[in-house]
Amino acid sequence: MENIDKKEALSEINTNLKPQNKNARNSFQAFIFFWIGQLFSILGSNIVSFVLIWTITELAPENNTVLSIAAFLAFIPFVVFVPIAGVVADKWNKKSIILVADSLQAALTLVYIIIIALGNLQIWHIYAIGFLRGTCGAFHEPVSFSVLSIMTPKDKLSRMNGLNTLFSSLVRIIAPVIAGFLMIYLDTMWVLSIDIITFLIALVPIIYIAFPNVLESSKESDLKGEGKGSFWGHLKEGFTTIKNIPGLMMIMLMATLSNFFFQPLDALLPNFVRVSHSGGQQELAYFLGFLNLGVFLGAIIMTVKKHWKHMAITITIGLFSTSVGYLALGLVPPGSFIALYIFAALFLVMNPIVNGLFQTAIVFMIPPEKMGRVISVLITMSSIASPLGLIIAGPAADLLGSIPKLYIICGILSAVSVALTIFRKAPWNMMKEGQRLQDEAMKAKAEE
Structure with missing residues (x-):
């Protein structure tokens, strides 16, 4: 795999930024239709997730290890199967992959x-269902990102990333609140049935729209003997593409460490609310809602702001603020839910901004036909230590005698990992290069 040439990259960007023809406009309109359906699917999936984690706290009260195992089994498919899913996303029919993944998740809810x-x-039923649902998600996520990057015009990509995060976080705000409220008045099976309804809504656009094919050049290369033509060959090509972008490998390593330190938050959150703060399912629902409210506010900023002049500085501030917010959650006095909700809302405000800017930068650097395999490698490598973080979260909290103490320590270590990476020359220059390519592409678009 040759290094990415800047002139070729800019030429490809300018080509993509030319006025869209009717088919391109229709393609983007079709994506919006598909995207709306997926928002309903996210709503149903998050309701199921809330029911699963709360049910565990009822079956095994105050058992941090059981929560860690459940979180581990739900997450490990992303590490194991996302590399396969990325190659599949580039080589197979995207509609079929999404259709099968969504259908299987609905079937698991029915079971x-x-x-x-x-x-x-x-x-063990919850363990198995969590693992299988995670497997479906591992195939769904790289394909969905690939569809977004292919069907969205490049001049709309940054704002579409923000818009996607905006509405996804809005759905994630209301999903736990809906689930927590309904579980008070309805049997659990009726709450879960919402996922079946949202699946049927999401199914309509999946069947209706045609997904674009960007594999022709890759297939021609294979026919000529220039491509590997195998799973491991394409996976290696994605990894090589990442290595050929200076600084991207170091940022991926930083993400690996940060994700490791953040896993106790995901794994132990139900007991953090129920045990550390003596809360119930409504308090957990509100806490999750306020967490996603922060993401929602950040996504609004990302969507409204058309252009970021200081991408590297903004990303750096965002990374540090998230680590500090994590630490602050551990410092909230027991039972102080108002303070807990406020910190939860502030905790992830910068997260969609950081992710949106980073995704925009790498999209300008990676050819569309390699997007699936590159994204799958990035997801896998940045998450490879996360299962370990999940599985040791429960025993670590038990050893410390407190979940808040574990949150404080992990927040500090996350900030240290950011400081040791982000100020190095290669990662900083990579973010600067991403901004330069974006600026030149936007300038070229304005001049047409």
């Missing part, structure tokens, strides 16, 4: 409902 109706629910 969960049947188990509850039979009155035989056990913890």
Whole structure:
């Protein structure tokens, strides 16, 4: 795999930024239709996730290890299967992949409902369902990102990333609140049935629209003997592309460490609210809602602001503020839910801005036909230590005797990992180069 030439990259960007023809406009309109359907799917999936984690706290009260195992099993498919999914996203029919993944998730929810109706629910059932749902998500995520990057015009990409985060976070705000409220008045199986309804809504655009094919050049290369033509060959090509972008490998390593330190938040959140702060399912629902409210506010900023002049500085501030917010959650006094909700809302405000700017930068540097495999490698490598973080979160909290103490330590270590990476020359220059390519592409678009 040759290094990415700046002139070729800029030429490709300018080509993509030329006025869109009717088919391109229709393609983007079709993506919006698909995207709206996926928002309903996210709503149903998040309701199921809330029901799963709260059910664990009822079956095994105050057991941090059980929560860690459940979180580990739900997450490990992303590490194992995302590399495969990225290659599949570039080589197979994207509509079929998304259709199968969404259908299987709905089928798993139906199985969960049947188990509850039979009155035989056990913890291992939740483990198995979480693992299988994670497997479906591992195939769905790289394909969805690939579809977004292909069907969205390059001059709209930054704002579309922000818009996607905006509405996804809005859905994630209301999903736990809906689930927590309904679980008070309805049986769990009726709450879970919402996921079946949202799946049927999302199914309509998946069947209706045609997804674009950007694989022709790759196929021609294989026919000529220039491509590897195998799973491992394409996976290696994605990894090589990352290595050929100076600084991207170091940023990926920083993301690996940060994700490792943030896993206790995900794994132990139910007991953080229920045990450390003596809260119930409504308090957990509100806490999750306020967490996503912060993401929502950040996404609004990302969507409204058309152009970022100081990408590197903004990303750096965002990374540090998230680590400090994590630490602050651990310092909130027990039972102080107002303070907890405020810190939760502030905690992730910068997260969509950082992710949006980073995604925009790498999209300008990576050819569309390699996007799936590159994104899959980035997701896998940045998440490779996360299962370890999940599985040791419970024992670590038990050893410290407190979940808040673990949050404080992890917040400090996350900030240190950011400081040791982001100020080095290669990562800083990579972010600067991403901004330069974006600026030149936007300037070229304005001059047409």
